[in-house]
Amino acid sequence: MHIPDGFLDTKTWLALTAVSGTAIAVSLKQTGKTLGEKQIPMMGITAAFIFAAQMLNFPVAGGTSGHFMGGVLAAILLGPFTGILIMTTVLIIQCLIFQDGGVTALGASIFNMGIIGAFVGYYIYVILNKIIKGSKSIFINAFIASWMSIILAAAACSVELSISGTVPLKTSLIAMTGVHAIIGIGEGLITIAVLSFIKKVRPDLLELRHG
Amino acid sequence: MNHAFLDKYSNLKSLIHKLDPRTKIITFLLFIVFVITNAPTDYIQFLSYSAIILTVVFLSKVPLGYVFKRIIVIIPFVLLVAIFLPFANKGQEGWIIFGNVMIKSILAVLATIMLSSTTKFHKLLKGLELLKFPKILIMILSFMYRYVFILVDEAQRMERARDSRYFGGEYLRQIKIICNIIGLLFIRAYERGERVYQSMSARGFDGNIITMNKLEYTITDVYFYIIFIVIIMTIKIWSLF
Numbered sequence: 001m002h003i004p005d006g007f008l009d010t011k012t013w014l015a016l017t018a019v020s021g022t023a024i025a026v027s028l029k030q031t032g033k034t035l036g037e038k039q040i041p042m043m044g045i046t047a048a049f050i051f052a053a054q055m056l057n058f059p060v061a062g063g064t065s066g067h068f069m070g071g072v073l074a075a076i077l078l079g080p081f082t083g084i085l086i087m088t089t090v091l092i093i094q095c096l097i098f099q100d101g102g103v104t105a106l107g108a109s110i111f112n113m114g115i116i117g118a119f120v121g122y123y124i125y126v127i128l129n130k131i132i133k134g135s136k137s138i139f140i141n142a143f144i145a146s147w148m149s150i151i152l153a154a155a156a157c158s159v160e161l162s163i164s165g166t167v168p169l170k171t172s173l174i175a176m177t178g179v180h181a182i183i184g185i186g187e188g189l190i191t192i193a194v195l196s197f198i199k200k201v202r203p204d205l206l207e208l209r210h211g
Numbered sequence: 212m213n214h215a216f217l218d219k220y221s222n223l224k225s226l227i228h229k230l231d232p233r234t235k236i237i238t239f240l241l242f243i244v245f246v247i248t249n250a251p252t253d254y255i256q257f258l259s260y261s262a263i264i265l266t267v268v269f270l271s272k273v274p275l276g277y278v279f280k281r282i283i284v285i286i287p288f289v290l291l292v293a294i295f296l297p298f299a300n301k302g303q304e305g306w307i308i309f310g311n312v313m314i315k316s317i318l319a320v321l322a323t324i325m326l327s328s329t330t331k332f333h334k335l336l337k338g339l340e341l342l343k344f345p346k347i348l349i350m351i352l353s354f355m356y357r358y359v360f361i362l363v364d365e366a367q368r369m370e371r372a373r374d375s376r377y378f379g380g381e382y383l384r385q386i387k388i389i390c391n392i393i394g395l396l397f398i399r400a401y402e403r404g405e406r407v408y409q410s411m412s413a414r415g416f417d418g419n420i421i422t423m424n425k426l427e428y429t430i431t432d433v434y435f436y437i438i439f440i441v442i443i444m445t446i447k448i449w450s451l452f
């Protein structure tokens with residue numbers, strides 16, 4: 001889902017850069033309001049964690065492999081606005097240091113993985129929590145939310161590519177969401193496993209949700 | 212463990228390394244915007260841009276083998292476009308799209324490699340900070356950069372421990388092990404974050420980091436700006452005729 005430079009046309013990347021820029025500005029303001037300076041080292045280290053966790057690849061059917069995204073997990077642990085900031089910094093590092101994704105496509109990547117992957121994913125989780133209740137419900141809801149966050153991000157990515165005239169919409173949408181439906185299962189399983197692990201070892205961390 | 216892979220060649224000495232990070236960031240962004248807004252069939256412009264970036268690669272003394280290896284990262288994405296060619300086309304158009312994204316993305320990756328392998332990361336951040344990039348993001352980035360090595364080490368250690376005890380097997384079990392590794396990694400990262408914060412508060416951290424490194428423009432920067440802008444504008448104006 002890391003889009004290189006040149007895959008998006010000017011109107012698409014400019015529009016998405018503007019949207020993501022606004023989202024980042026709003027998130028900075030929101031986190032500034034609710035969190036003290038304590039959150040800065042915390043956010044940096046959580047971003048480093050998401051980055052390191054993304055390096056573990058898992059196999060997907062047909063010889064391809066996928067890796068963890070971590071948007072919903074970051075948002076559940078530290079809040080939706082912080083989630084956007086963390087995904088943003090991870091994507092900036094991947095772009096500048098590893099050339100995974102282009103600079104002009106950075107806005108699009110932040111939109112797909114930060115705004116949709118973390119923020120929208122988080123609110124899917126919150127809404128599900130209101131509908132489905134029970135002792136195990138937060139895990140089921142986290143699974144569904146993170147699976148959906150991957151599918152939605154993949155769909156957004158193929159819509160962006162087709163608006164730019166790079167790939168045809170129908171085939172790319174089917175191919176992208178198809179592959180990511182499988183990757184999404186891995187994402188969901190990892191998210192719930194991490195959550196249940198944290199619940200076992202440090203349950204207090206799940207009460208942090210603040211910004 | 213060895214983590215030189217991040218800004219591996221940023222210690223070399225060359226004209227490009229000597230430039231102020233701000234100069235590099237600004238010319239880098241200009242270059243990429245010029246490249247990707249170029250018309251798909253304007254080959255002369257593409258050739259000129261390639262000549263510019265190759266000159267920079269040559270001046271920077273970064274080994275060509277390394278540059279080549281980094282370019283390969285975009286291959287999966289080029290393939291992504293290539294798969295759709297048989298579906299998309301009326302004849303030649305598909306190949307034009309393919310060539311277009313391929314040339315543009317390779318040029319942009321080359322420019323990014325030049326920026327990241329000729330600039331130390333903390334200087335890059337300082338440059339961004341002086342260019343009014345949001346301060347909180349800069350701080351998160353610098354903490355992240357500081358701790359990512361430690362966490363990657365920790366992740367690799369756990370992965371090695373898994374590999375030495377585990378000889379393949381069913382898919383679900385594999386996922387479960389990865390999940391435990393990630394969960395443990397988060398707890399360790401979080402606890403480290405708490406300890407770092409406590410030790411920083413004890414030393415008077417108030418949300419600001421004051422550093423000694425100051426950036427200054429030199430005459431080389433001025434020349435670089437002038438030469439770059441003259442060349443890139445000449446190419447643009449030339450193409451209008």
